[in-house]
Amino acid sequence: MKSIIHRSETRGHANHGWLDTHHTFSFADYHNPERVHFGALRVLNDDIVAPGMGFATHGHQDMEIISIALEGELEHQDSMGNVHVIKKDDVQVMSAGTGIRHSEKNRSQSQHTNFLQIWVFPREHGVKPRYQQMNFPRESKKNHLLNVIGPDQSGSTLWIHQHAWL
Template identity: 60%
Template sequence: MKSIIHKATTRGHANHGWLNTYHTFSFGNYHNPERMNFGVLRVLNDDEVSAGMGFGTHGHSNMEIISIPLEGDLEHKDSMGNTAVIRKGDIQVMSAGSGIQHSEKNKNHDQLVKFLQIWVIPNKVNVTPRYDQITLDEKDTENTFRQIVSPNAEDEGVWIHQDAWFHLGDFEQGKTTNYIMKNENNGLYVFVLEGSVSVNEVALSRRDGLGITEAKELDFKFETDSKVLLMEVPMAN
């Protein structure tokens, strides 16, 4: 097993007033040649948007964009005619493909909206743009890793144009579990949303990231109540 740790305190950071954001990988004005990506995982942004504010209409192409709300209500509008509000428990995916315009706004005027914005490089270019979202029940992730993203439309969760699998879990202190790689040539990126976790005896804390390659199975021990996101991705597109 090979691994690389990205401690929360080493992430890129920008505070634009209306947007307070942390970048695990190079993004915007944060550029670190050693932190460009983890395989096809290109962007992992941890965003807080002020009340009533948001991202105006802007374009994307040839990128799989996954949004995971953590708190508050995020309003989405796009050039395909979709208008939706996503909240904690929702998983949103947008295949930008041949090109799409969209906006994201904090729907509320009295509280922050917090969400993860994740970009995955696709394995097909110029596909027809698409949008989808699902809602999880809190029980779906209790002491288990629930699949939320896969390459297959018929599988659990939303699907993307890439041989990648995401899992999300909420674990009680003292619990243990494991994760078996879908493809041994893939890498696994572990992102700790809350709590303290040991992964094959590597200790991680809140908002730490751990990239793992050349592994078949990973063992997890939860030192405190924890929320963890797993992203299994190809290391080359």
């Protein structure tokens, strides 16, 4: 397999005031025809959300959406009735399937929230939307690799509708 290196300084960047974001692949106003996706990996965004700000309610369909909190807290609300807070060391999976609407907001009025948003194309379309979240404490990741996402529904990891592991 050929190695592909994308250096951080070559990513797309946008600062909207309330959102400072870096895009590894083409996203929103950033378009690079050589970086649209990598296999099933469609989006890898590093987002910093200003205090009290966030993404208004919007929709997704047929996408596996993963959020990894690096700093701060992000409140998630969706059309399935889920209301959760994604905290540092939490990983969230949302399978959009037939369609889901959600919003995300930085709960703090004084601190920025930093999280990774990862989108993966599903291996099957039209599945029932679902939400899953787990915490992976820092000590569980120290000095070894830890599988947090995969296609296995055994319960020891979060699962997505794709033969992909993270």
